[in-house]
Amino acid sequence: MKLLYIVNQLNGTTGQERIIAIKTDYFIKEYHYDIVVVALDEEGDVPFFEVNPKIKKYNLPKTKESLFSSLSKMKQVNKILKDENPDVVVVVVDNISGLYIPNFLSNKYKYVYERHNSKSVNYTQDSNSISTKFLNKAKKALLDQGGKAYDKVVLLSDDHIEEWKYLKNIEIISNPLIFYPENYAPLENKRVLAVGRHTHQKGFDFLLKSWLEVVKVHKDWTLDIYGKKDEHSRYVKLAEDYGISQYINFHEPVSNIMDVYLESSIYALSSRFEGFPLVLIETMACGVPAVAFNCPCGVKELITDQEDGFLVEVNDTEAFAKSLMKLIENPKKRKSMGAAARKNILRLSPEEIFPKWKHMFEELIEIN
Numbered sequence: 001m002k003l004l005y006i007v008n009q010l011n012g013t014t015g016q017e018r019i020i021a022i023k024t025d026y027f028i029k030e031y032h033y034d035i036v037v038v039a040l041d042e043e044g045d046v047p048f049f050e051v052n053p054k055i056k057k058y059n060l061p062k063t064k065e066s067l068f069s070s071l072s073k074m075k076q077v078n079k080i081l082k083d084e085n086p087d088v089v090v091v092v093v094d095n096i097s098g099l100y101i102p103n104f105l106s107n108k109y110k111y112v113y114e115r116h117n118s119k120s121v122n123y124t125q126d127s128n129s130i131s132t133k134f135l136n137k138a139k140k141a142l143l144d145q146g147g148k149a150y151d152k153v154v155l156l157s158d159d160h161i162e163e164w165k166y167l168k169n170i171e172i173i174s175n176p177l178i179f180y181p182e183n184y185a186p187l188e189n190k191r192v193l194a195v196g197r198h199t200h201q202k203g204f205d206f207l208l209k210s211w212l213e214v215v216k217v218h219k220d221w222t223l224d225i226y227g228k229k230d231e232h233s234r235y236v237k238l239a240e241d242y243g244i245s246q247y248i249n250f251h252e253p254v255s256n257i258m259d260v261y262l263e264s265s266i267y268a269l270s271s272r273f274e275g276f277p278l279v280l281i282e283t284m285a286c287g288v289p290a291v292a293f294n295c296p297c298g299v300k301e302l303i304t305d306q307e308d309g310f311l312v313e314v315n316d317t318e319a320f321a322k323s324l325m326k327l328i329e330n331p332k333k334r335k336s337m338g339a340a341a342r343k344n345i346l347r348l349s350p351e352e353i354f355p356k357w358k359h360m361f362e363e364l365i366e367i368n
Helices: 015-031 067-084 096-104 130-145 158-164 204-217 234-242 257-262 278-285 317-329 331-348 350-367
Strands: 002-007 034-039 056-059 088-092 110-114 152-155 170-172 191-195 222-226 248-251 266-269 290-293 309-312
Touching: 002 015, 002 067, 015 034, 015 278, 015 350, 034 067, 067 096, 088 096, 088 350, 096 110, 096 130, 110 350, 152 158, 152 350, 158 170, 191 204, 191 257, 204 222, 204 234, 204 317, 222 257, 234 248, 257 278, 266 278, 266 317, 278 290, 278 331, 290 317, 309 317, 317 331, 331 350
Parallel strands: 002 034, 002 088, 034 056, 088 110, 110 152, 152 170, 191 222, 191 266, 222 248, 266 290, 290 309
Antiparallel strands: none
16 A cells, blocks of 8 residues: 655744644554655655655745746646556645645645544634634635535544534544553653644633632642744743743753643643544543543543543633632542543544554545
8 A cells, every 4th residue: 555645844833734744654664555645845864753764755835825826836746646556645734724625736646634623723813803803704604615626534532523514525534542541640740731833722821810810829839831933922921920930941842741641630622622632542541631622623522521621611711710729629539630641642542543544545446
């Protein structure tokens, strides 16, 4: 089996790049697949996450986004397809144009669209202007029509189906559990953890507002946020405005994130929307209980409320703060929830998830 992946980049620091690296490595080692990756907009020369050296990679020249450059890249991809002749082409591009890629390529191949995010990521955020509303309406129309040229559209959870209910070619395959450490977090450190890029999606403004309430009572606890900062360092400044900078540590992304999980006692997921948060899967594997907004998509399929974490309605920063304090103030509850999280997440082991991909690929080839 030869798979050709079309991605924006493979060298990034997000969960999407990480899961592609892990998945392709598994396919090569366990199923002996040949893997080719075409990066449409690669940044940097060195992968942030470890990538299997057997992967053959094409980096297309980075260009300014335009219709001309997009069509030019599709022409280059068509040439690569002809040279490589894959069995299946897997597109992992979460922007709107990614939904239409097969329309510009040879129809000789089987196409799979792998979606890692809620549709919300494609809308313009942080604005209620008339122009933004018009733009979002146009984007919705494009999103609702996209994906129909694919043989399969793979979504990460049942929670996503409502967003894509017009499609008939849906397959649900969740992200897998990437590691399951022998040692788990003792949950003794007075440390709450959050991980993610400093974007509107991740809701760190909500988290800081909640943390403002927490440190009024628990000044001996710290919040550690790992992730790439935005160019204006807005959340660093917001922490300063709230007067809580001394209770927060902002860190750059690290590749050995498991060590960070094991040193933490609570995970805080404050996102407005998600795809199927890989970081939540990983913290649960480390036995760290979470407080999370019940946002779309996938969070409620990972956390069982009151059993292995707390689910809070999005935007309810007061309830979020109270849930954090319940875990801070009750070590016994914290540890019982952490143990339940570690046990429950085993349902997403690689041995459960990756055979679903194998079956789907082989079924597509048989159809062909």
